[in-house]
């Protein structure tokens with residue numbers, strides 16, 4: 001059977017896609033690049049905002065038509081599957097099976113049952129060993145960086161967020177398992193790993209997250225460690241120390257702030273004030289100047305006033321984030337923020353988002369300009385130059401690099417090379433091979 005997995009959402013979901021792909025490959029199924037060629041299409045979904053959900057339903061609509069023309073099995077997994085469960089069959093009766101986010105290993109069984117003619121097959125159970133997925137099964141996409149799960153789930157309760165519902169409470173992988181996987185990856189040629197969790201900072205698989213970073217960094221041959229994502233309240237002094245001092249931990253920190261107004265943060269149940277967030281950034285000390293910082297913002301949260309939003313703009317400037325992701329608040333089913341009055345006109349929310357994003361592009365441009373003339377290590381992320389003749393690479397600070405290698409020169413995929421930055425655009429850095 002030929003299968004295709006379409007994934008939306010975060011790195012965690014990407015990595016689930018790699019695990020699911022491995023499970024099907026182990027059954028002798030063959031991965032293909034498009035839904036058109038596939039006999040089984042698996043939609044690995046995200047439900048963080050309404051827009052993400054729309055994309056899934058629109059793809060489901062397309063597959064319904066395709067299913068009328070030819071035999072096709074359609075499965076839905078990921079966060080929307082966990083959230084909607086059997087309700088998905090009502091909305092889209094052509095779905096053959098639904099697989100929750102905490103039941104990944106059940107995939108072959110669900111496919112077999114659907115193949116045997118059973119209708120509306122579903123498993124959205126919470127298997128306690130879901131996070132202990134065997135690394136040998138995972139079938140990784142062809143990227144220079146390997147994703148590695150360290151924790152699943154989230155114990156915070158931000159009022160806007162669907163993730164505690166779709167991913168459950170925290171489960172931690174024992175650090176020995178993590179280390180064994182990283183060693184195996186390095187043996188297979190990977191030089192960079194990204195440690196994953198809905199909240200990696202609260203890691204408790206036998207040591208703290210700061211200790212885990214130190215232990216992983218001792219794996220010989222590994223060059224860079226990244227991690228995502230973090231809650232500010234679990235960002236400790238120990239972690240800041242490792243981040244600044246350990247040369248294998250990439251100089252990049254994504255620490256979601258969400259709002260610059262204490263009033264809004266309280267309504268979001270973020271558990272910190274702006275001052276506390278800034279205090280935690282302060283843990284980085286003078287090492288902070290050598291790192292890139294990024295964050296997330298939600299604008300137009302219920303009850304957000306002009307003053308609240310101005311406060312967000314002030315913090316944006318004060319921290320001068322190197323990058324940020326910002327979104328208009330999207331009400332999610334079953335979340336506590338649904339009870340808050342959301343009567344701000346969409347035009348106001350959009351105007352705020354535009355203002356924030358414009359200011360961020362200025363800050364990002366300034367951040368990029370600081371790299372001009374510098375010589376930095378970058379990792380090659382493509383197998384060849386693009387049409388403009390650039391090789392794509394990435395720096396430790398998570399800057400996209402367009403690298404000129406000179407005519408006919410081949411650069412080894414996944415290797416670290418040194419590059420001199422010659423151009424700073426708002427979205428990338430241009431560089432020459434040194």
Ligand code: 5AD
Pocket residue numbers: 048049160161162256258296297298327328329330331332
């Ligand atoms: N509406 C808008 N943005 C959201 N995020 C999470 N939930 C919502 C929501 N209901 C944003 C947060 C989070 C990022 C991954 O997505 O900024 O950090």
Ligand code: SF4
Pocket residue numbers: 008009010011012013045046047048078079162163166167
């Ligand atoms: Fe989307 Fe969040 Fe689920 Fe990731 S964890 S797929 S961002 S809803």
